[in-house]
Amino acid sequence: MMTSDDTISVGQYLAARLVQCGGSHAFGVPGDFTLSLLDELLSVNEHSDDRLTWIGSSNELNAAYAADGFARVGRTIASVVTTYGVGELSAINGIAGAFAEDVPVISIVGMPATGALGSGALLHHSLLDGDHEHFVRAFREVTAAQAVLTVETATAEIDRVLTVALTSSKPVYLGVPTDVAVARVSAAGLAEPVRARGSEPGALAAFERALAQRFAGETASRAASPPSPTCPGCASPARWARRPSSMKTTRRASAPTWARSRRPSARAAPSTRPPCSSWSVRS
Numbered sequence: 001m002m003t004s005d006d007t008i009s010v011g012q013y014l015a016a017r018l019v020q021c022g023g024s025h026a027f028g029v030p031g032d033f034t035l036s037l038l039d040e041l042l043s044v045n046e047h048s049d050d051r052l053t054w055i056g057s058s059n060e061l062n063a064a065y066a067a068d069g070f071a072r073v074g075r076t077i078a079s080v081v082t083t084y085g086v087g088e089l090s091a092i093n094g095i096a097g098a099f100a101e102d103v104p105v106i107s108i109v110g111m112p113a114t115g116a117l118g119s120g121a122l123l124h125h126s127l128l129d130g131d132h133e134h135f136v137r138a139f140r141e142v143t144a145a146q147a148v149l150t151v152e153t154a155t156a157e158i159d160r161v162l163t164v165a166l167t168s169s170k171p172v173y174l175g176v177p178t179d180v181a182v183a184r185v186s187a188a189g190l191a192e193p194v195r196a197r198g199s200e201p202g203a204l205a206a207f208e209r210a211l212a213q214r215f216a217g218e219t220a221s222r223a224a225s226p227p228s229p230t231c232p233g234c235a236s237p238a239r240w241a242r243r244p245s246s247m248k249t250t251r252r253a254s255a256p257t258w259a260r261s262r263r264p265s266a267r268a269a270p271s272t273r274p275p276c277s278s279w280s281v282r283s
Helices: 010-020 035-041 060-074 086-100 114-119 134-140 154-168 201-224 245-253 257-261
Strands: 007-009 025-028 053-056 078-083 105-111 146-148 172-177 184-186
Touching: 007 010, 010 035, 010 154, 010 172, 025 060, 035 078, 035 105, 060 078, 060 086, 060 105, 078 086, 086 105, 086 134, 105 154, 134 146, 134 172, 146 154, 154 172, 154 184
Parallel strands: 025 053, 025 078, 078 105, 105 172, 146 172
Antiparallel strands: 007 184
8 A cells, every 4th residue: 555655656646536437447459648648547457347447449439439438328427538739639539528518527638748848849740830738739629627637747647637627527538748658657646545525424414513503593683683673554665764763753744745736636645645756755
């Protein structure tokens, strides 16, 4: 068992997390930017049943559909490993289908080294314009979360992206530069499994208790306070109740002008009580 002092490579950490989440199989096609990543992924528990099993495919699109089918049948996650550019573009149609039908496929892309990405180097499999985020932007349209890993944030980003996949049942994207794949990181995070976000029974029970106490307090407060005065004409809360008593007495003493100037109708005697709207006071 690993301790908090143990270190493993980023590729090994990713493989361990995938297996923890139920994604025991990875599908794909090896490429020049995935060779070191695959070495690390497949070195975790390689002689044990608790390991990541590699399934090679004839092309990346087939690998994406195979991962989709594995996730559907097993009701779990599955991963597809492709190389930067040409490989991931070949797989994107399968990832888009998984996105449309809520299948949690993890798209893992082996990328050029961090320095090459940052400097805008002209690399094969790129569009030769120095922009190495074209394909990440394309995958943003068909995945629920994306991350291009760095050594400093690799473990946190892996956990975040996998949590989104489990919670949303949608595909996600992880770009792993060649230097990051072999970088050493702490294994301490593996002690706490990644889980889908949801209601915790203890937190829900605490919320129900707090809500009951809140309502009980408000009910007691209303019972102790005197009732609000109402308008005698319509039994609605009276705005005039907040005004000085002299003002209310004055308004009651005389009828408004319209009541004095109009003659009573022969069919119905007008009410001497004005409507509530006439009780308002002009400033």
